[in-house]
Amino acid sequence: MRNYIFRRIIITIPLLFMISIMSFFIMQLSPGSYLDQIKMNPDISPELIETMEEDFGLDKSVPVQYLYWLKELLQGNLGESFTYRIPVAEIIGSRLLNTFILSAAAMIIAWGISIPVGIYSATHHYSILDNIFTTFSFIGLSIPNFFFALLLLFLIVRLNIPLPISGMTSIMYDYMTPVEKVIDIAKHLIVPAVVLGTASTASLMRQMRGQMLDVINQDYIRTARAKGLKERKVIYKHALKNALNPMITIFGFQLSSLFSGAALTEIVTGWPGLGNMMLTAVRSKDLYLAMAGMMMGSLMLIIGNLAADIMLALNDPRISYD
Amino acid sequence: MKNFIVSSVLLIFIFIFSFILSSSLTAAELKDPWISQKPQGKHGGTLITTLLSDPKTFNPIIAAETSSSGVVMGYIFERLVTRNGVTTEIEPELAKDWKISEDGKTYTFYLREGVNWSDGEEFTADDVIFTFDLIKDESIPTGSRDVMIIDGEFPQYKKIDKYTVEFKLPEPFAPFLNNMLAPILPKHRLYKSWQQGKFNSSWGINTDPADIIGTGPYKMVDYKNGERIVMQANQNYWRLDPEGRSLPYIKNWVRIITGSQETESLLFEKGEIHLLGVRGIDYKRFKEKSEEEDFDLIDGGPTFSTNFLVFNLNPRNPKLEEEPWKLEWFSSIHFRRAVAYSFDKNTMIDQALAGQGSKQWSPISTPNKIYLNENVKKYPYNLEKAREELQKGGFSWNDAGELIDKNGHRVEFNILTNAGNDVREALMNIISTELRNLGMKINATPVDFNRMTSMLMSEWNFDTILIGLTGGVEPHSGSNVWLSHGHLHMWNPRQEKPATDWEAHIDELFIKAAQTHEVEKRAEYYGEFQEIIAEKLPVIYTVVPNAIYAVRDSLKNTEVTAYGGVTWNIYELYLEQ
Numbered sequence: 001m002r003n004y005i006f007r008r009i010i011i012t013i014p015l016l017f018m019i020s021i022m023s024f025f026i027m028q029l030s031p032g033s034y035l036d037q038i039k040m041n042p043d044i045s046p047e048l049i050e051t052m053e054e055d056f057g058l059d060k061s062v063p064v065q066y067l068y069w070l071k072e073l074l075q076g077n078l079g080e081s082f083t084y085r086i087p088v089a090e091i092i093g094s095r096l097l098n099t100f101i102l103s104a105a106a107m108i109i110a111w112g113i114s115i116p117v118g119i120y121s122a123t124h125h126y127s128i129l130d131n132i133f134t135t136f137s138f139i140g141l142s143i144p145n146f147f148f149a150l151l152l153l154f155l156i157v158r159l160n161i162p163l164p165i166s167g168m169t170s171i172m173y174d175y176m177t178p179v180e181k182v183i184d185i186a187k188h189l190i191v192p193a194v195v196l197g198t199a200s201t202a203s204l205m206r207q208m209r210g211q212m213l214d215v216i217n218q219d220y221i222r223t224a225r226a227k228g229l230k231e232r233k234v235i236y237k238h239a240l241k242n243a244l245n246p247m248i249t250i251f252g253f254q255l256s257s258l259f260s261g262a263a264l265t266e267i268v269t270g271w272p273g274l275g276n277m278m279l280t281a282v283r284s285k286d287l288y289l290a291m292a293g294m295m296m297g298s299l300m301l302i303i304g305n306l307a308a309d310i311m312l313a314l315n316d317p318r319i320s321y322d
Numbered sequence: 323m324k325n326f327i328v329s330s331v332l333l334i335f336i337f338i339f340s341f342i343l344s345s346s347l348t349a350a351e352l353k354d355p356w357i358s359q360k361p362q363g364k365h366g367g368t369l370i371t372t373l374l375s376d377p378k379t380f381n382p383i384i385a386a387e388t389s390s391s392g393v394v395m396g397y398i399f400e401r402l403v404t405r406n407g408v409t410t411e412i413e414p415e416l417a418k419d420w421k422i423s424e425d426g427k428t429y430t431f432y433l434r435e436g437v438n439w440s441d442g443e444e445f446t447a448d449d450v451i452f453t454f455d456l457i458k459d460e461s462i463p464t465g466s467r468d469v470m471i472i473d474g475e476f477p478q479y480k481k482i483d484k485y486t487v488e489f490k491l492p493e494p495f496a497p498f499l500n501n502m503l504a505p506i507l508p509k510h511r512l513y514k515s516w517q518q519g520k521f522n523s524s525w526g527i528n529t530d531p532a533d534i535i536g537t538g539p540y541k542m543v544d545y546k547n548g549e550r551i552v553m554q555a556n557q558n559y560w561r562l563d564p565e566g567r568s569l570p571y572i573k574n575w576v577r578i579i580t581g582s583q584e585t586e587s588l589l590f591e592k593g594e595i596h597l598l599g600v601r602g603i604d605y606k607r608f609k610e611k612s613e614e615e616d617f618d619l620i621d622g623g624p625t626f627s628t629n630f631l632v633f634n635l636n637p638r639n640p641k642l643e644e645e646p647w648k649l650e651w652f653s654s655i656h657f658r659r660a661v662a663y664s665f666d667k668n669t670m671i672d673q674a675l676a677g678q679g680s681k682q683w684s685p686i687s688t689p690n691k692i693y694l695n696e697n698v699k700k701y702p703y704n705l706e707k708a709r710e711e712l713q714k715g716g717f718s719w720n721d722a723g724e725l726i727d728k729n730g731h732r733v734e735f736n737i738l739t740n741a742g743n744d745v746r747e748a749l750m751n752i753i754s755t756e757l758r759n760l761g762m763k764i765n766a767t768p769v770d771f772n773r774m775t776s777m778l779m780s781e782w783n784f785d786t787i788l789i790g791l792t793g794g795v796e797p798h799s800g801s802n803v804w805l806s807h808g809h810l811h812m813w814n815p816r817q818e819k820p821a822t823d824w825e826a827h828i829d830e831l832f833i834k835a836a837q838t839h840e841v842e843k844r845a846e847y848y849g850e851f852q853e854i855i856a857e858k859l860p861v862i863y864t865v866v867p868n869a870i871y872a873v874r875d876s877l878k879n880t881e882v883t884a885y886g887g888v889t890w891n892i893y894e895l896y897l898e899q
Binding site: 030031032036037038039040041042043044045046047048051052055080083084085086090091094095098150153154156157165166167168169171173174266267268269270272273276277283284285 | 370378379384386387460461463464465466467468469522523526527528544546547548549550552576578579580581582584585588589591592771772773775776778779781791799800801802803809810
């Protein structure tokens with residue numbers, strides 16, 4: 001197992017290298033550059049645009065720009081953002097925690113609901129509650145996130161619910177006690193986390209239900225029941241452990257999105273996360289900021305996969321990597 | 323005797339004490355105070371407003387777009403002169419007065435004495451010289467430099483004394499005062515980083531708010547990245563209320579960064595913010611509510627923005643090899659006039675602007691009272707006239723009702739606009755529908771903004787584009803668009819010499835208008851320019867939205883206009899508690 005982990009980590013380096021080359025070149029493929037937005041400003045002369053091009057290194061060919069980025073990266077420098085003109089590391093750092101909080105809360109909601117409900121649906125197959133949960137999950141799967149967010153905000157205003165509709169903290173946040181601060185953030189989390197959480201709840205719940213159903217119809221479950229084991233033990237100790245394997249893989253994938261953020265939801269709810277910032281960076285071709293975001297996402301994906309594979313091996317003694 | 327000594331010693335002490343006290347209070351005594359003419363207001367309170375997107379930097383000289391400059395200009399940083407939010411005329415700000423020499427080449431600015439930066443240091447001519455040193459520095463990317471260049475040179479400037487600065491121009495240049503709208507920065511705070519070559523990354527969003535020092539009515543107190551900006555009244559501010567106390571009235575100002583206009587509307591409905599820019603589609607809903615609730619709906623009139631259709635008249639268009647006839651169509655004045663007559667502006671206002679807008683006929687923005695020429699040629703919606711013009715241009719209709727040119731080619735072309743802009747997409751559809759009624763085949767496509775910019779500015783391979791520009795009060799600011807060698811001369815940019823007589827004439831008009839100071843003469847020249855554009859139609863204007871604001875009744879002393887918005891005179895606004 002240790003060898004396996006070691007091998008996986010070694011492979012990560014060339015993998016990230018390939019990802020960075022592809023990301024960089026694909027981003028540069030679309031016509032135009034960061035300076036296009038500025039070109040439309042009548043105050044800015046063509047000479048100034050040329051100066052800025054040199055400043056940003058955009059006058060060099062794409063491979064040269066890539067090598068320059070790589071060189072800086074290997075020295076630990078993520079570069080400066082064209083838009084903000086401050087180090088990329090600082091920009092990402094200022095929003096990283098916010099995104100993490102939101103993603104973690106969404107994951108807790110998603111998994112916290114879908115696992116128990118999935119198990120219940122499987123064991124009470126086709127009961128009324130199962131049908132209700134199924135219907136809700138299809139609705140959740142179909143509604144676009146930003147629309148759902150807007151709908152919730154609208155309801156909060158119309159029904160006069162005392163929840164905040166924008167931002168991560170209240171105006172009086174700095175003057176609150178630590179406990180009040182936690183509660184404040186929790187209140188602001190409700191709309192965006194519910195929106196993001198319910199988006200994945202639907203599919204997770206269906207997955208869980210499906211896996212459990214498969215497992216419950218197996219012979220060894222019948223044997224366990226025949227042996228006289230308590231139903232609880234049958235479900236939770238035997239069936240669940242087996243049904244969880246695919247779920248663990250999905251969990252590993254979801255770990256990678258912990259730092260990606262969700263742009264549209266963040267825009268609508270005003271949550272100051274990385275999602276919107278990265279989307280803008282890619283669209284406006286703010287090269288260093290976008291590359292940093294993409295590399296971070298890729299790294300998280302690789303780590304998440306590795307974590308999932310390890311957990312899989314831990315959960316299921318039949319799986320061995322050696 | 324003892325009493326006498328005691329009381330005289332006491333008197334001396336009191337005398338010395340009050341002298342010390344008074345001299346510290348009058349350390350920077352305002353020689354020419356500015357006193358608000360509006361009713362005396364109440365000091366205190368917290369104003370809460372919104373910002374649509376977060377700033378990219380707090381450095382006003384580096385700032386390249388309004389989401390950054392709008393945060394600080396006029397509120398934290400001030401300029402030598404400013405424009406009145408109602409009349410749009412130039413007014414004194416940090417310069418209390420100025421003199422222009424007879425030959426129009428020397429400008430002398432007399433600075434207000436006794437103005438302090440928010441950290442207590444005095445504002446002097448050194449700061450003005452420093453600011454223009456920054457603007458002149460070619461390693462600093464700023465839009466403020468190019469507009470200052472006259473006849474290829476940056477004007478000379480020097481400090482005459484502590485409160486006087488002089489500029490010498492190579493030739494008379496009337497728009498020069500407009501360039502004095504550049505923000506003045508504190509030398510004592512930024513000189514070192516400029517010398518170290520670090521100015522470009524100074525005062526970015528990672529700066530401690532307490533380090534951002536300006537002369538304006540507010541200073542920054544907190545910036546929560548992506549969430550809000552908190553500002554507080556500048557204790558040392560130089561404008562005074564009628565009773566002589568330092569303005570602004572409102573002590574705290576919180577600006578919430580919202581990200582979407584829907585969220586802004588919801589925040590206003592929830593009662594959490596004091597003012598809102600109301601979109602056309604929300605107008606009816608807010609109108610009804612304003613009758614019963616605690617706010618007013620104020621129509622600021624038409625905005626300075628423009629929306630127009632531009633034809634590609636560029637002979638260097640790479641697509642002309644395959645389709646040379648398109649240039650012939652677009653080059654025909656009858657064709658362009660026909661298109662102008664097909665613009666149904668009433669429908670455009672009703673559908674694209676939800677009824678809240680006005681028609682535009684001239685390249686000068688509608689609210690520009692000083693320079694707008696209302697007597698330009700107009701083309702009221704009339705498909706009959708459009709058909710007549712087409713016939714005059716040699717076009718005809720085949721049996722299927724399709725429009726063909728004199729060589730039998732079917733008239734077919736593209737209209738592009740930037741995707742995501744609802745107003746422009748709606749306008750594009752309205753225009754396309756009417757042109758189809760004339761028998762043309764129109765391919766109307768929303769395109770990504772960057773792509774469209776490339777096509778317009780470097781590739782030159784479009785047919786027509788529906789686009790807009792924000793206008794300003796000073797017509798010369800648009801010279802990159804209207805001069806034939808301009809890079810934004812959209813229908814045929816960067817001409818080496820003017821392609822037509824009328825474009826050459828416009829070049830002359832712009833030069834003449836920049837060289838005279840008399841506003842009436844300038845208005846004549848720009849008036850003629852507007853008539854030429856309306857006559858020759860390289861671009862056809864559409865409609866412009868009105869600026870509508872919802873303002874809480876508790877916010878007093880507002881003078882809301884499209885140009886100034888609600889907060890242009892933030893220093894004299896107060897909250898009725």
